[in-house]
Amino acid sequence: MNGFSNSIAENVRRSINIILVILQKEFLQIFRNRGMLPIIFIMPFIQLLILSNAATFDVKNVPFHLQDLDRSSLSAKLAERFTGSGYFMLTGESFTGDQAIRELVARRADLVLVIPRDFERDLMTSGSAAVQLLINAEDGFSAGVIQGYTGQIIADFNREHQFPPQVAAGTVVPEIRIKSSAWYNPELNYTHYMVPGILVILVTLIGLFLSGMNVVREKEIGTIDQINVTPVKRYQFITGKLLPFWIIGLGELTLGLLIARLVFHVPMLGSYWLIYLVASVYLLVVLGMGLLISTVTETQQQAMFIAWFFMVIFTLMSGLFTAIESMPHWAQTLTLFNPVRHFVDIMRRVMLKGSGLADIARPLLILLACAAVMLALAVNRYRKVSA
Amino acid sequence: MTSFRAFVLKEFYHIFRDRRTAVILFGMPVLQLLLFGFAIRNEISEVKLGICDLSHDHVTRAITGKLLSTATFVARINLQSPLEIGPAFASGEINEAVVFEPGFAARLQRDGAADMQVITDGSDPNVSRIVNGYTASVIQDYLREQSGDAPPAGVVAVPVMLFNPELRSVYLFVPGLMALILMLVSALMTSISITREKESGTMEVLLVSSLRPAEIILGKVVPYMLLAFINVLTILALAFLVFGVPCRGSVVLLILESLLFIVTALSLGIFISTITDSQQAAMMISLGGLLLPTILLSGFIFPVASMPLPLQVFSNIIPAKWYLIIVRAIMLKGAGFSYFWQETLVLVFMTVILMTASVRKFSERLQ
Numbered sequence: 001m002n003g004f005s006n007s008i009a010e011n012v013r014r015s016i017n018i019i020l021v022i023l024q025k026e027f028l029q030i031f032r033n034r035g036m037l038p039i040i041f042i043m044p045f046i047q048l049l050i051l052s053n054a055a056t057f058d059v060k061n062v063p064f065h066l067q068d069l070d071r072s073s074l075s076a077k078l079a080e081r082f083t084g085s086g087y088f089m090l091t092g093e094s095f096t097g098d099q100a101i102r103e104l105v106a107r108r109a110d111l112v113l114v115i116p117r118d119f120e121r122d123l124m125t126s127g128s129a130a131v132q133l134l135i136n137a138e139d140g141f142s143a144g145v146i147q148g149y150t151g152q153i154i155a156d157f158n159r160e161h162q163f164p165p166q167v168a169a170g171t172v173v174p175e176i177r178i179k180s181s182a183w184y185n186p187e188l189n190y191t192h193y194m195v196p197g198i199l200v201i202l203v204t205l206i207g208l209f210l211s212g213m214n215v216v217r218e219k220e221i222g223t224i225d226q227i228n229v230t231p232v233k234r235y236q237f238i239t240g241k242l243l244p245f246w247i248i249g250l251g252e253l254t255l256g257l258l259i260a261r262l263v264f265h266v267p268m269l270g271s272y273w274l275i276y277l278v279a280s281v282y283l284l285v286v287l288g289m290g291l292l293i294s295t296v297t298e299t300q301q302q303a304m305f306i307a308w309f310f311m312v313i314f315t316l317m318s319g320l321f322t323a324i325e326s327m328p329h330w331a332q333t334l335t336l337f338n339p340v341r342h343f344v345d346i347m348r349r350v351m352l353k354g355s356g357l358a359d360i361a362r363p364l365l366i367l368l369a370c371a372a373v374m375l376a377l378a379v380n381r382y383r384k385v386s387a
Numbered sequence: 388m389t390s391f392r393a394f395v396l397k398e399f400y401h402i403f404r405d406r407r408t409a410v411i412l413f414g415m416p417v418l419q420l421l422l423f424g425f426a427i428r429n430e431i432s433e434v435k436l437g438i439c440d441l442s443h444d445h446v447t448r449a450i451t452g453k454l455l456s457t458a459t460f461v462a463r464i465n466l467q468s469p470l471e472i473g474p475a476f477a478s479g480e481i482n483e484a485v486v487f488e489p490g491f492a493a494r495l496q497r498d499g500a501a502d503m504q505v506i507t508d509g510s511d512p513n514v515s516r517i518v519n520g521y522t523a524s525v526i527q528d529y530l531r532e533q534s535g536d537a538p539p540a541g542v543v544a545v546p547v548m549l550f551n552p553e554l555r556s557v558y559l560f561v562p563g564l565m566a567l568i569l570m571l572v573s574a575l576m577t578s579i580s581i582t583r584e585k586e587s588g589t590m591e592v593l594l595v596s597s598l599r600p601a602e603i604i605l606g607k608v609v610p611y612m613l614l615a616f617i618n619v620l621t622i623l624a625l626a627f628l629v630f631g632v633p634c635r636g637s638v639v640l641l642i643l644e645s646l647l648f649i650v651t652a653l654s655l656g657i658f659i660s661t662i663t664d665s666q667q668a669a670m671m672i673s674l675g676g677l678l679l680p681t682i683l684l685s686g687f688i689f690p691v692a693s694m695p696l697p698l699q700v701f702s703n704i705i706p707a708k709w710y711l712i713i714v715r716a717i718m719l720k721g722a723g724f725s726y727f728w729q730e731t732l733v734l735v736f737m738t739v740i741l742m743t744a745s746v747r748k749f750s751e752r753l754q
Contacts, residue, residue, distance in 0.1 A: 033665070033667075033668075035663060035664055035665060035668040036665070036667060036668055036671070039668060039671045039672060039675065039676075040671075043671075043672075043675060043676060044675075047676075047679055047680070050698070050701070051679055051680065051683045051684070053694065053695050053698055054683040054684055054689060054694050054698050054702075055683055055688075055689055056689060056693055056694065057512075057513045057689065057693075058693045059690065059693055060692070060693045061692050061693065062692070063692075078542065101549075104549060104550075104720075105716065105720045105721075105722045105726055106722075106726050107712070107716075123541075123542070127541070128541060128542075128543060129542055129543070130542075130543045130544075130545050131542060131543070131544055131545070132544075132545050132546075132547060133544050133545065133546040133547065134547050134549055135546055135547065135548055135549065136549055136550060137548035137549055137550055137551040137552065137554055138550050138551055138558065138559060138715055138719050138720070139559050139690060140430075140548075140551055140553075140554030140555060140556055140558070140559065141430075141554075141556065141559075142690055143548055143551075143554060144554060147546050148520060150544055150546070151544065154541075154542050154543075154544050157541075157542055158541035158542055161541075175499060175500045175501075175530075176495070176500070176501055176502075176503060176526050176529075176530060177500055177501070177502050177503070178503055178504075178505055178522070178523055178526060179502065179503070179504045179505070180504075180505045180506075180507070180519050180523075181504070181505075181506050181507075182506075182507045182508070182509030182512075182515045182519070183476060183506055183507070183508060183509055183510075184476070184508065184509045184510040185509030185510050185512060185515075186509060188509055188512035188515060188516060189512065190512050190513075192510075193510060193511060193512055193513075198679070201679065202679075205674070205675045205678070206675070209670065209671055209674065209675060213666075213667050213670070217667065297407075298407075299405070299408075300579075300666045300667070300670070301405075301408060301579050301583070301666070302405070302407055302408050302411070304575065304579070304666075304670045304674065305408060305411045305412070305415070305575070306411065307674075308571065308575065308674050309411070309415050309419070311674070311678065312419060312567070312571070312678070313419065313422065315678065315679075315682070316423055316426075316427060316682075317422075317423075317426060321682070321688050321689075322427050322428060322688065323431060323511065323513070323514055325431070325432060325433045325434065325482075325514075326428040326430050326431055326432055326433075327426045327427070327428060328425060328426065328428075331422075331425065331426035334426075345479075348510055348511075349477070349479065349510075352510035353476060353477050353508075353510055354477065355477045355478070355479075356477075359477050359478045359479070
């Protein structure tokens, strides 16, 4: 009996030893490759620092062209409201319709304000006058925002100059006072929203590409056969292959969270433990997928194409840049199979809203299921015989 | 010249010998354009609205009904007290909560004013801002209906949405996807092809052959240029036929500019391969290094003009930014060459610099 349990302990010890040896080999290989080190450990963070500022739907500094055909004191006042609003930058003035279109086509203006002749006279006599706004709507979203800005400016102008002349005294215009507030991020700061998501993408990129190229590289240079003839077992080999990238992935996440905290001052309302719990499951999904890609391909080139294909899909369908809610229904359903979507969602909710384990149980369960499926497939596909 | 031709042929064989890669090369861009063209939108819809009605009268019911009748809001969730708002936000059940004060209709009648609260989930600033605006305009509409439509007075703006009157985001995203797909496919393909020769040692064979460095590089570019060109044609055909993106300018010009962009991307790939030693490093740089910057800094989704100034300056080195300006000008604005010769020149300039640098690097190895 004693001998039996001893032999089990012996087996476990030997197995752990083998895994440790493979681990050591992998780490040696990673750190020996001087060309790769900056790519793994520096490039992601430079991107995080730079790109987090780029992702903003704010519309600012709109180039603005003015056509004041009336040249009266009122038209000048209206034009002044536009230039003084802070949203628009006056880039030129002209007096013919053709010129306005040319300015729009040449990107020297995204908004043209046309104040027609007799603007002031109409306003004084009939109490109403029209102005034309030519808006560059290539980007429909920004065009909507620009229209919103102009609406505000004109409403302010009307109020200040008492247009329309006050409604006959005595009638009370009912008013609903709206108190607006945005929770969790009252200043509507975009970087707080983007940094957690971009961090997820970077961790995924590194994890997926490194694990995706790893086994196939050994295939290409032939060293896989050398490992195949050793008594190393399948699970030992795979554990030894994945563990280093899992550790690197968590390390990158830690550095990224530090940058989020210290540089971007992203709040952390939830718990770091929860983030790490989810991340450790999530990395299994990513690494399992990389390994699966690696086992079904023959060359690093093929592996990269497939990894790239999924990476682009995962990134654009993750709700990171455009809201999931605005996708058509079939696309929304597809995103349920996208692990990146769930991790981005969880990161944002835990960091910005302080969601707890119960709140994120559903996406976490989906991630767990993904991890199980991916790892099972990858282990199953990996054979110790070369084709 | 014959040795050069043989070299180009060899490259072709390399590409097509590997069926799987060939299928991926042609199929992937098509699949991606189709998927994203349909799925990626930035119109906000289906906002989940939570209603906390402490008054339950005809006015609050009317306003609630009006909010839910727009396409923007769905899934009314009734909240019994404002205390339920927090948990509903945390679990992601709602994006916006509206609170009516008790006795809403009565106060509106008696005092001429009533209070309501609109709370949005600021963790998504974009949705938050827009949803807030929608809510306010729905309530303005309600009040206007109640008071009877008055004739317009004061300054009235007549907006004209040029180039894209229906404000369709497909018009914005399809050109962006073209740039993204072409950039990554081209840079990836060439960066791999040269580093592979380095890794497998066949580069030494090429270097001692009668081919000059410039010829080797050209020989690498030509086959991939043809491949990418086929990709351009399929992508453009899809853009017109499936997504109905108009081409108001010259199609020939559009194709020529796309070719130029491909050459720029290919030379970027070649440059990457000359500064790296392994396929791994080359791929990590051309994918890991290009994916996010191309999405974020090209104006694909986020307007460049709104970014902080240093980023606007930095975005100038992203080739996709210039290509995107050109493509949108041709397709949507129907502009002629005189409107974007400067952008074209920038792409030419980038290509020349990258090519020269690559040939230099190459010649160095020879000595």
